Amino acid sequence: MPEYSPKHFKLPDDKVLPKDEAKGILPYVFTDAMAIAIDVALATNRPLLVSGNPGCGKSRLADALAELQSWSNFSCTITSRTRLESLTAEVDQLRRLNDAQTGRLGKPKDPADTDAGRPDAYYLNPGIFWWAFDADSARRRGLSAAEARSHAVQLRHPGIARKPRRGQPAGAVLLIDEIDKAEPDLPNDLLEPLDRRRFDLPEGFRADRKGAALTSIEAPVHKDYPLLTLITTNGERDLPQAFLRRCVLLEIPDPSREALIEIALRHEPAGNRERIGAIADILLKLRDLADKQRVRPPGTAELLDAVRACEKLDIPVSDAPDSVWSQLERAVLAKDPALRLRQP
């Protein structure tokens, strides 16, 4: 396949996000398949569902793209306790009750500039979707600018805020990590925020936007504010068909030996190529073994850990059972007992 040049985002000629130690940026090697999938997701304004073995770089793809485009970056790791409200907007009922007890609660029509009472929206905790759709409003919990000043509401940005490049619109990458850990209903609950880039506030609550009291939070149109929602899955649980049918799909395959070496050398440019090759060979053997043993195979992330440790501590790769390398291998690459026992 000839090289693909994406239209909706800029990719360096070598398709690599370069390492920048001063800024704490790690390198990332893009493939043509990734470039096409991201471009398709941006062109069609659909979420990108990324699958692949653990440690293959699914979540890092979001960071790398945000860094490359100078877009803001928001991320949220899903657990079995994650609910739609925690991702959109949640009411801090305890604080509200406490304020009601202490008489600090405001009536809905209290003037905004009095210190006596707090308006309803003061108790809204913005979730990651709110931040990604309308960060300014989320920072003020949906209060007007005057109310936010009056009540000293100025929340911290939960992700990485980046200024857009000159002449380019501000954009954002929203990472919903490990969707397969969610309760079965959550992916269906996400259909509206993902589809329409909009969600409703809890009943009875309003958010201010240019003087209007809105019952829902909505992202600006795509051309003014490109927003890529990147969802990752390890495939541990089935996702609903309705959800899958709304996503652009990208599967990141396990990298080949050459790709592993290239990735490792991007991370450790001064690394010993031979040693990295030897570690990559061991990783590939362990992958085969893991496949037979039906255990989790070590991923690229583990390879990078091993390479970094070997480079920093100058550990040679060795077959000797009591060598330092064998200890390192057990600690970093062959974490699963099944891989240690069966290793030749």
Place this chain on the structure above:
Amino acid sequence: MSKICDRGEIHLCDLALALKDLPWTDPTQAAVIADCLGFGLAAHPKSIATSQGHKVYDRRSTSSQPAPDKPPAREPPILVPPTPLRPVSLPADTLPSRLERLTTLAPPHQQPPDWLEKRNAAFPAAPEPQLARATLLPERTARHVLSAGLSMARATGGIDLAKLIDAVCRCRPIRGLPRRLEATLDRGCQLLLDYSTSMIPFWEDLEQLCAQVHEVVGAHATQVYSFDAQPTQARAWTTSGEPLPWRPDGRPVLAATDLGIQGRGAAEPSPDWPALAEDCAKAGSPLILLIPWPAERWPKTLPSATLIHWGPRTTAGMVRQATRPSGQEG
């Protein structure tokens, strides 16, 4: 076009938009674009495909467990007809022959000829095995689908703290403790089965549905009625054989029917259905229609009820989506 593409599932419009917009230069790149949108041969990547089981990392599984063997070569089915014998070449000349009247009509052979025995051996003496039949509501989903469709919300759950605090904070009088809504099946249901001629292909499914509803809701809470084309004339039968006419009583009404359309897209439903829906609405009984034909074939004028496709791919999520009040559509 982009406005249309922003909504709902990915469809051809998205593919057309992507192919028009993106700078692909090679058919392989176009194929990858189509793959990303689910239009390729490998529509769903292996790790998120739902038809196959996911790879599960299970520490308990070791290599001592035998790897799943390849399935043995399939034996020919028992009821294969015998291979026809090769035709015997006939002599070119016509042999002389004559007709004789038989004195008795007894068969020339008392015992069946060997060749007949041999051919019959292909048919087993034991009764034919019952072949598995694909059902409209498979066992693995039946419980979830029926629970989702027949459960009613009742305020019997834990205290709804959010509502309580909201009332306190707004200085509203609290006349009763607000409780969380719970889905419950304890009201039971009325099951209306359509045994009209257009439903003949699904009669076995009707029987199976009846058994499944009994299992999920409980036989004691399920009242089964049957009808022939006219649902308002549905009857149950008492043990003494007396007909018991159907009346809605506030319980959910589940009707399995094809609305008389016989799978034809343009057909209109029987006028009895709006009357049934009206009766249910008056009694406060939610009406759920299980229709064995896909939504594309449903009539354009439909009774006001929750319509669910009665098919093996129907899931509880789809039922919940269909039964959700229109204001809460997601």
